[in-house]
Every structure is written in C-alpha cells, then in structure tokens.
Amino acid sequence: DLISPEILELARREAKRMLVGKRGGRTSCRQEDINRMMLGLARAGKRVVRLKSGDPSVFGRSGEEITALREAGIPVSVIPGVTxxxxxxxxxxxxxxxxxxxxxxxxxxxxxxxxxxxxxxxxxxxxxxxxxxxxxxxxxxxxxxxxxxxxxxxxxxxxxxxxxxxxxxxxxxxxxxxxxxxxxxxxxxxxxxxxxxxxxxxxxxxxxxxxxxxLPRYLKEVRPLPATVYNNSR
Missing domain, CATH: 3.30.950.10 (Tetrapyrrole methylase, C-terminal domain)
Incomplete structure (x- = not known):
C-alpha cells in the first residue's frame, strides 16, 4: 500500500499483486490474516514476497510474520531496506x-x-x-x-x-x-x-x-531507463 507504482512495476509480469497494506486510522488487513495468507501461498508452492516500504525490520511487523512462517517450517530471507x-x-x-x-x-x-x-x-x-x-x-x-x-x-x-x-x-x-x-x-x-x-x-x-x-539540475533531468535487460557478453 505504501510502495510507489514505479517500484511495483519492477515486479515480474506474471507475479500476482495482493494489497495487504496497513494504514493508521483506516480499514486495513489484520496481521493474523496477512500471516495466514502468506502461509497458504507458501504451502501451495508459491514464492511469496512481502513487500514493505522502508526497512522491514523497523516498525514493519516483520518479526510476527517471520515467527509464523518459521513455526510452519517455511524458510525466510529478509532483504534490508532504507528506513x-x-x-x-x-x-x-x-x-x-x-x-x-x-x-x-x-x-x-x-x-x-x-x-x-x-x-x-x-x-x-x-x-x-x-x-x-x-x-x-x-x-x-x-x-x-x-x-x-x-x-x-x-x-x-x-x-x-x-x-x-x-x-x-x-x-x-x-x-x-x-x-x-x-x-x-x-x-x-x-x-x-x-x-x-x-x-x-x-x-x-x-x-x-x-x-x-x-536536487541538482543534472539529477532532475535523469529519466528512468526502459525495463529491458541488456546482455553485454560477447
């Protein structure tokens, strides 16, 4: 819910996006439901990415999710972010x-x-x-x-x-x-x-x-590159 559209566009085309955002003062997914959803998808053989804004280890409730997954025997890896x-x-x-x-x-x-x-x-x-x-x-x-x-x-x-x-x-x-x-x-x-x-x-x-x-002028003028993977090998 807090991830910018530009970042979401980096996901694989065949990936299914599921909104489970939590916003203060608004209707949000319960943490128990998020844990249950991740467990269900992982047990079905899916690779699950819990995408968070900032660093997942700082007020991101990652601890609760990691515990639920590990107790179910599901391996977990955490990619650090910028809080x-x-x-x-x-x-x-x-x-x-x-x-x-x-x-x-x-x-x-x-x-x-x-x-x-x-x-x-x-x-x-x-x-x-x-x-x-x-x-x-x-x-x-x-x-x-x-x-x-x-x-x-x-x-x-x-x-x-x-x-x-x-x-x-x-x-x-x-x-x-x-x-x-x-x-x-x-x-x-x-x-x-x-x-x-x-x-x-x-x-x-x-x-x-x-x-x-x-921002310096040269940074303002930078435009994102097309979403293409280049192979420089000969």
Whole structure:
C-alpha cells in the first residue's frame, strides 16, 4: 500500500499483486490474516514476497510474520531496506548523530496497538537533549508527545522536523520547534505516511514543500531507463 507504482512495476509480469497494506486510522488487513495468507501461498508452492516500504525490520511487523512462517517450517530471507529516519536525514542533508549535537539516536513508535500513545514509554529518558529522537507513526499523537517531552524538561525551543511521503517527489517537510509541533502536524496532515524528528541536529535544517527544489539540475533531468535487460557478453 505504501510502495510507489514505479517500484511495483519492477515486479515480474506474471507475479500476482495482493494489497495487504496497513494504514493508521483506516480499514486495513489484520496481521493474523496477512500471516495466514502468506502461509497458504507458501504451502501451495508459491514464492511469496512481502513487500514493505522502508526497512522491514523497523516498525514493519516483520518479526510476527517471520515467527509464523518459521513455526510452519517455511524458510525466510529478509532483504534490508532504507528506513524512513535515514531517508529523512539524507533528503534533508542532516546527520542524525552529528557529534556537536547528539550522542545517540532513538526510534520510537508514536502509537500502540490500540492506536493511542503507548503507556509504557519512559518519557524522562526520551526527553534527553543529547539524543536525536525519531517518532514513527506519530501523526495523530504529535501534540501529546510534545506535551509529554516538555513536561519532562525538554526545552520547548528544541528543533523539530516533520516529513511526509519521505524520499518521494511529493515529499513535504515542516521545520519548527517542539512547542509548535502540533501546529506543524496540522499543516502537514495525516493523509500520507509521516515521520518527525526531535533534536538539536535539526536546528539548521531547511524545510521545503518539494524536495525536487534541492536536487541538482543534472539529477532532475535523469529519466528512468526502459525495463529491458541488456546482455553485454560477447
């Protein structure tokens, strides 16, 4: 559901595509049904590819799927991807662990299985000014997250960067402070996948509505090659 059409077009022509996307606040496939579908297809002798956006090992529920398949005796291999936090840093030409600003980086989920803010987060530990914290799936809880962090002592002026549709041509960003995080999230909206980072590394980050504006001209002019396999052997 979160994979761009250009990537889906790389699949084999005879491959059957099955939409099992999970979107916050919308009707989605249950994880149990996805596991059951993968098991059924694999047992029927099919080669199953569970295609995810970003890195499947970071908030991708791959652990549940791997366990279900292994318990059924089905071999599994995982291809690493680029998680949204890394893609955001690259697109914004920012280092998440710049040694002048941060000693560590932390990935935190913005909602629990129930859709609300997780109740077991150690907010005092997260409100560390020497750490860059990246919040996944926190669009609807952003205001509450800011309130919790400020209550634990993190400065309201701490820089924040929000991005939606990260690494795509229509990527949007908002740059501001922790105190105005809720307002920034309202401007970005919840219709597309969103991620936001909190920390001093974002102090000099440029927010743009179209990441193409930052690309060198020669990159903008690059066009994809036809889907043809060339054999250079003689």
């Amino acid at each position: 949204a936090a890394s893609a955001l840093a690259a697109g914004a030409t920012t280092s998440l662990t710049h040694r002048d600003c941060a000693q560590s980086v932390r990935f935190v989920t913005g909602h629990s299985k129930k859709g609300a803010l997780p109740e077991d987060i150690d907010w005092r530990a997260i409100a560390d000014p020497t750490t860059t914290t990246m919040f996944y799936m926190g669009g609807r809880t952003a205001g509450e997250i800011a309130t919790r962090l400020i209550a634990e002592g993190l400065s309201p002026e701490t820089p924040v960067l929000i991005a939606s549709n990260i690494s795509r041509p229509d990527e949007r960003r908002w740059h501001g402070t922790l105190a105005s995080l809720g307002r920034g999230m309202a401007e970005i909206g919840h219709d597309n996948p969103v991620l936001f980072g909190v920390g001093r590394v974002f102090a000099k980050t440029v927010a743009v509505s179209d990441r193409q504006a930052l």
